[in-house]
Each structure stands twice: as C-alpha cells, then as structure tokens.
Amino acid sequence: MDDKMLARIEGDPNYRALVKERTAFGWTLAIIMLVLYYAYIAIVAFIPSVIAIKVTGTITVGIFLGAGLIVLSILLTGIYVARANSRYDDLTRAIVASATGVAK
Amino acid sequence: MSRALRLAGPLGVLASPAFAAGPIEAGTRQAVDWSAILIFAGFVALTLGITYWAARRTRTAKDFYAAGGGVGGFQNGLAIAGDYMSAASFLGISALVYTGGYYGLIYSIGFLVGWPIIMFLMAEPLRNLGRFTFADVASYRLAATPIRAMAATGTLVTVAFYLIAQMVGAGQLIELLFGLPYLWAVIIVGVLMVIYVTFGGMIATTWVQLIKAALLLGGSTLISFLVLQKFGFDFNALIAKAVEVHSKHEAILLPGPQVANPINAFSLGMALMFGTAGLPHILMRFFTVSNAKEARKSVFWATTFIGYFYILTFIIGFGAIVLVLTNPDYHVGGDVKAALLGGGNMPAIHLAHAVGGNLMKGFIAAVAFATILAVVSGLTLSGASAVSHDLYASVIRRGKVDEGTEVRVSRITTLVLGVVAIVLGVVFEKINVAFMVGLAFAVAASANFPVLFLSMLWSGLTTRGAVIGGFVGLISALGLTILSPGIWEAVLGYPKGSAWFPYVSPALFTMPLAFLCCWVFSVTDKSARAAKERAAFEAQYVRSQTGIGIDAAAAH
Numbered sequence: 001m002d003d004k005m006l007a008r009i010e011g012d013p014n015y016r017a018l019v020k021e022r023t024a025f026g027w028t029l030a031i032i033m034l035v036l037y038y039a040y041i042a043i044v045a046f047i048p049s050v051i052a053i054k055v056t057g058t059i060t061v062g063i064f065l066g067a068g069l070i071v072l073s074i075l076l077t078g079i080y081v082a083r084a085n086s087r088y089d090d091l092t093r094a095i096v097a098s099a100t101g102v103a104k
Numbered sequence: 105m106s107r108a109l110r111l112a113g114p115l116g117v118l119a120s121p122a123f124a125a126g127p128i129e130a131g132t133r134q135a136v137d138w139s140a141i142l143i144f145a146g147f148v149a150l151t152l153g154i155t156y157w158a159a160r161r162t163r164t165a166k167d168f169y170a171a172g173g174g175v176g177g178f179q180n181g182l183a184i185a186g187d188y189m190s191a192a193s194f195l196g197i198s199a200l201v202y203t204g205g206y207y208g209l210i211y212s213i214g215f216l217v218g219w220p221i222i223m224f225l226m227a228e229p230l231r232n233l234g235r236f237t238f239a240d241v242a243s244y245r246l247a248a249t250p251i252r253a254m255a256a257t258g259t260l261v262t263v264a265f266y267l268i269a270q271m272v273g274a275g276q277l278i279e280l281l282f283g284l285p286y287l288w289a290v291i292i293v294g295v296l297m298v299i300y301v302t303f304g305g306m307i308a309t310t311w312v313q314l315i316k317a318a319l320l321l322g323g324s325t326l327i328s329f330l331v332l333q334k335f336g337f338d339f340n341a342l343i344a345k346a347v348e349v350h351s352k353h354e355a356i357l358l359p360g361p362q363v364a365n366p367i368n369a370f371s372l373g374m375a376l377m378f379g380t381a382g383l384p385h386i387l388m389r390f391f392t393v394s395n396a397k398e399a400r401k402s403v404f405w406a407t408t409f410i411g412y413f414y415i416l417t418f419i420i421g422f423g424a425i426v427l428v429l430t431n432p433d434y435h436v437g438g439d440v441k442a443a444l445l446g447g448g449n450m451p452a453i454h455l456a457h458a459v460g461g462n463l464m465k466g467f468i469a470a471v472a473f474a475t476i477l478a479v480v481s482g483l484t485l486s487g488a489s490a491v492s493h494d495l496y497a498s499v500i501r502r503g504k505v506d507e508g509t510e511v512r513v514s515r516i517t518t519l520v521l522g523v524v525a526i527v528l529g530v531v532f533e534k535i536n537v538a539f540m541v542g543l544a545f546a547v548a549a550s551a552n553f554p555v556l557f558l559s560m561l562w563s564g565l566t567t568r569g570a571v572i573g574g575f576v577g578l579i580s581a582l583g584l585t586i587l588s589p590g591i592w593e594a595v596l597g598y599p600k601g602s603a604w605f606p607y608v609s610p611a612l613f614t615m616p617l618a619f620l621c622c623w624v625f626s627v628t629d630k631s632a633r634a635a636k637e638r639a640a641f642e643a644q645y646v647r648s649q650t651g652i653g654i655d656a657a658a659a660h
Contacts, residue, residue, distance in 0.1 A: 006643050009650065015646075015650070018649060018650075026224040027224070029224045030225055033220045033221060033224075038370075038373065041369050041373040042366075044210060044359045044363055044369045045365075045369035049358070051357070051358060051359050052206075052358045056340070057340035057343075058340050058344040059339060059340055059343060060206075060343075060357050062209070063209075063343075063418065066210075066418070067415060070212075070213060070411045073216050074408050076220050076224075077219065077223045077407045077408075078408075080404075081223075081403075084397075084400055085397065089397060092649075092650055096650060096651075096652055099650075
C-alpha cells in the first residue's frame with residue numbers, strides 16, 4: 001500500500017465511519033463482558049456465600065450466574081456478527097472498491 | 105479374540121503385553137476393554153487415512169501451516185472448538201467438580217468468557233495482518249528478529265505446559281482402559297501425533313479436529329442426557345442428590361477453598377479469560393480462513409459449540425458425584441473412600457460406564473482419546489511453526505530460506521516435540537490436568553496476549569517495549585508458577601506451605617506487569633527505529649481494518 005492510497009483510504013468517509021462505529025461497538029460489548037465477568041469473580045472472591053444461595057429448589061445463584069455468563073457470551077458474539085455481516089461488510093466493500101478502483 | 109486383535113491393528117498388538125502384566129497390576133488397572141479398543145482403532149484408522157490423503161495435498165508452506173487458507177467459517181469454528189475443548193476440559197473439569205463441586209465450574213465459565221473478547225477486539229485484525237503464526241502479526245511493523253524470538257519462546261512455553269496436561273490425561277486414560285503401562289500409553293499418543301502433523305500438516309490436523317469435536321459434542325450430549333434421564337430430567341434432583349452423597353455436602357455449592365482468597369479468584373479469572381486470546385494453537389487457526397468475515401464466523405461458531413459444551417460440564421460433573429463417588433466398583437479395592445481406578449482425572453469415564461455400561465464407556469474413552477490426540481496435534485503444529493517459521497526462517501536465516509526447507513524444519517521439530525512431550529508426560533504423571541492447563545493460560549495471558557494486543561491496537565508500541573514486556577511477562581509468569589504450590593510442593597516435593605508464591609495463578613500480577621513494561625519501554629524509546637515503527641502503524645491499522653493488501657501478502 002503506497003502513501004497515496006493510504007491517504008485516500010483515510011480520507012474516505014466510509015473508512016472513518018467503519019473505524020469509528022466498529023471500535024465503539026466492539027469496545028462497548030467487550031466492556032459489558034469484562035464488567036459482568038469480573039462482577040461474577042468479585043462475588044466468588046468477596047461474598048462466596050451468595051454463590052450457594054438457592055434460587056429454585058437446590059439450584060443456586062452460582063449455577064444461574066455461570067450458565068447466564070455462558071449464554072451471554074454466545075449472544076453477544078452473535079449480535080456482533082449480525083452487525084458486522086451487514087453494516088461493516090458493506091462499508092468495507094465500499095472502501096475497497098473506491099480505493100482499488102481509483103488506483104487503476 | 106484373534107479377530108478383534110487383528111482389527112485393532114497396531115494398538116491391539118501394543119495392547120497384548122498387558123495380558124502378561126495384568127495379574128500383577130490388577131489392583132490399579134482394569135481388564136482390557138475390547139469395545140473401547142475397537143472404537144479407538146476405528147478412529148486411528150480413519151485419521152491415519154485422512155492423514156495419507158492430506159499428505160498428498162500438502163505441497164506449499166501455506167498448505168502445511170494454514171491448510172491452504174481456504175477453510176470455511178463454520179468448519180473452522182468447529183475446528184477451533186476441537187482445539188479448545190481439550191482433555192483438560194472434559195476429564196479435568198469433571199474431575200474438579202467431582203472433588204470440589206462448584207470450584208470446577210469457575211473453570212468452565214472462565215474458559216468461555218475470553219471468546220467474546222477475541223471476537224470484539226482481535227479476530228478481524230488478526231486475520232487481516234497475519235499469515236501463519238501470531239508472530240507474523242506482532243512483527244508486522246516491528247523488528248522481525250527480536251519479536252519473533254520472543255513470540256516463539258512464548259509459544260513453546262505455552263505449548264509445553266498444555267502438552268503436559270494432554271499427555272497426562274492420555275496416559276491415565278489408556279492405562280485405565282487397555283491395562284497398558286502409563287509410559288506406553290504416552291508413547292502411543294506421541295507417535296500418532298507426530299505422524300498426523302509431519303505428514304498431514306494443518307489439513308490433517310483440521311480434519312482430526314473436526315471429527316473429534318463432533319464426537320466430543322455428541323458424546324457429552326449423550327452422557328448428559330443419560331444422567332438427566334436417571335433423575336427424570338430434574339436438574340434440581342441431581343444437585344440435591346450430589347449434595348447429599350458428597351462428603352463436603354452443602355459446601356460443594358460454594359466456590360471452594362482454592363479461591364477463598366480474592367487474589368486467587370481474580371488471578372485465575374484473568375488467566376482463563378485473557379489466556380484464551382494468547383494461545384498460539386488457537387491463534388494459528390485464524391490464518392486458515394480466507395478473510396475477516398470467515399474469521400468472525402469462526403469465532404461465533406466456536407463460542408456456540410464451546411459454550412454448549414461447558415454447560416454440559418455442569419451436568420457431567422455433578423452426575424459424576426452422584427453416580428461414581430458412591431459406587432465401590434469404580435474405586436481401588438472396592439472401597440468408596442479409596443482413590444478412583446485409573447487416577448483422579450477419570451470421573452467422566454466412570455460416569456459413562458455408570459449410565460451406559462461397557463459400550464458407552466468404550467465410546468467415551470475413545471472420544472476422550474481422540475480429543476487428546478487432536479489437541480496435541482494442534483499444539484505440536486503450532487510449536488513446530490514457531491520453530492520453523494519464526495525461529496529458523498526469520499531469526500536464523502533472516503528470511504533467506506525456501507519454503508521446502510522451512511517445512512522440512514517444521515517436520516523435524518515435530519519429531520523433537522513428540523519426544524519432549526513423552527518425557528514431560530512421564531515427569532508430570534501425577535498432576536491434575538485442568539490445573540496444568542490453567543498454568544498454560546497464565547503464560548499465554550502474560551507473554552503472548554499483551555504483545556499481540558498492543559501491536560495491533562496501540563500505535564506507540566515499539567520493538568524494545570514489545571520484547572522487554574513480552575519477556576518480562578513470560579519469565580515472571582514462569583518463575584511464579586514454579587514457585588507456586590502446584591509445582592514447588594506437588595512436583596518438586598518441598599514441604600507444604602514452603603512455596604514462595606502462595607497463589608494458584610500468577611496472571612493477576614504478571615499480565616499487568618507485562619503491559620506496564622511494554623508501555624514504559626516503548627514511550628521511553630527515542631531511537632530512530634522506534635519513530636519509524638510508530639509511523640508505520642497508520643498503514644498497518646488501515647490494513648487491519650479493511651484487509652486491503654492481504655492477498656498480495658499471502659502470495660509472496
């Protein structure tokens with residue numbers, strides 16, 4: 001990639017939109033995941049008795065939180081893929097087309 | 105019997121000396137289980153067939169390291185799941201739940217939560233920047249020689265720890281099933297993995313992963329179904345019974361004494377979450393797909409399969425407490441207070457017998473064996489790539505080497521790694537496999553992850569910062585691991601309480617330390633090279649976002 005092409009891509013409004021949106025969205029989801037996981041670890045570490053509190057019958061808070069975190073992980077990655085496959089891929093295609101199109 | 109022996113092929117022949125040893129070792133080993141051996145043999149025959157087929161398709165370095173770069177997102181996701189769901193997950197976590205209850209589930213959860221992070225921040229740039237190893241990405245704009253030397257060292261240490269866990273699991277499993285000496289079992293695994301990797305490269309390894317992942321998911325589903333069936337599909341009743349029969353009773357619902365110290369809980373949590381993003385054999389799989397979109401799909405499918413599997417470990421673990429703990433048949437000398445037959449990592453295998461008899465046990469044992477073989481193959485390929493692609497081709501030969509020689513070096517390294525794995529498997533025979541994997545994660549989180557992460561996302565990272573940060577993370581994680589109770593007391597045999605570093609995992613200290621060193625030694629780096637490296641970030645970032653230039657790079 002030469003400097004001219006680099007400057008062209010960086011000046012492309014689609015590129016700026018892609019970077020801005022994807023970075024914001026990716027970090028938002030990552031922070032949600034980090035906060036919830038470390039909140040869980042904090043419960044394990046500081047108030048472990050909460051983990052053994054029974055919610056329904058003998059199924060405990062700990063089991064619900066654990067299964068919940070696993071399901072949440074799958075859901076969040078699914079949400080990211082859904083958005084990336086539509087919005088981000090469209091933007092990327094447009095960027096590549098304009099960058100390589102003018103280069104010829 | 106003779107027919108069965110013939111069908112069993114090489115494994116059957118190797119199994120035969122067990123008859124002679126049988127009476128002497130009857131206390132610890134079980135009778136030879138032909139259903140298990142036949143299923144084993146079937147898997148081995150199938151995978152060797154695939155290896156033969158793959159060997160004829162492995163011509164270029166790209167074929168060898170990245171299966172030609174044309175694996176689809178769904179297949180790669182399943183293969184990643186195959187790489188990731190190791191014997192440590194299946195045997196180790198069920199063993200941890202079996203002895204400690206809820207403590208084991210903290211591992212299940214921690215092993216999964218790294219995946220969303222990989223997806224949101226790393227998967228796409230990784231695919232857009234790399235070719236064969238994660239060092240390709242880390243050295244994209246930094247000095248190749250020192251960065252690759254560091255990354256290769258990090259890879260080899262992580263791979264070594266992880267290999268130990270797999271070899272120990274394999275040894276105990278085959279000892280239990282075949283009545284074979286532990287050493288022989290470890291050798292069988294070593295030899296098969298060397299065959300897969302040297303002849304079939306990434307193509308064979310990927311297929312072995314796919315078959316194994318499907319078998320493991322199917323087998324775990326079946327066991328879980330049968331366990332729940334025994335309790336009228338009432339998970340409540342299963343937990344209630346587990347609490348009733350376990351010697352710790354209600355305490356098995358608590359996180360357990362191992363994480364009673366908050367530092368232990370956070371350190372373990374950190375190692376599991378970020379270690380995932382620094383495992384070289386997992387990162388390598390991102391280079392087998394053609395573009396960022398497929399990389400993304402891979403992570404989604406991997407997360408789904410792995411998440412589903414870890415939910416099942418809840419059922420399998422508690423099921424083992426109820427159905428294995430109280431059954432004298434599964435304990436040495438028929439005494440429920442005595443050790444488990446075949447060693448501490450075997451609850452899942454005995455559980456299979458408890459719910460489905462000999463045939464089920466044979467099937468699950470074969471699945472566990474396939475799991476181990478697949479994971480060790482992936483690990484070995486990644487270790488061999490670090491040596492041939494990073495150390496040999498880039499550091500020693502400075503890039504002046506043809507592909508054929510590089511792949512040949514990779515094959516020779518595979519052979520050496522096979523021998524090393526066998527030796528390590530013997531030395532660490534008594535260790536809990538999930539604990540050992542926890543240590544591999546700590547090293548991956550402290551050495552590989554910070555450098556890879558910063559090289560992709562922080563423009564200020566320089567070669568000096570990355571090398572110092574990476575080595576500080578690696579050496580501190582390794583050092584504190586050796587000084588921790590798991591190695592200092594359990595392996596080196598020093599008295600209890602004498603360990604210098606009292607926590608289960610060093611990641612809480614070593615990962616931030618690595619990040620700090622990367623930062624400090626980068627911002628204070630005033631050299632001309634550092635200025636150039638910072639300036640080169642712009643072009644790297646554009647490529648990592650858009651993938652422009654990726655085809656040209658893959659072709660050279």
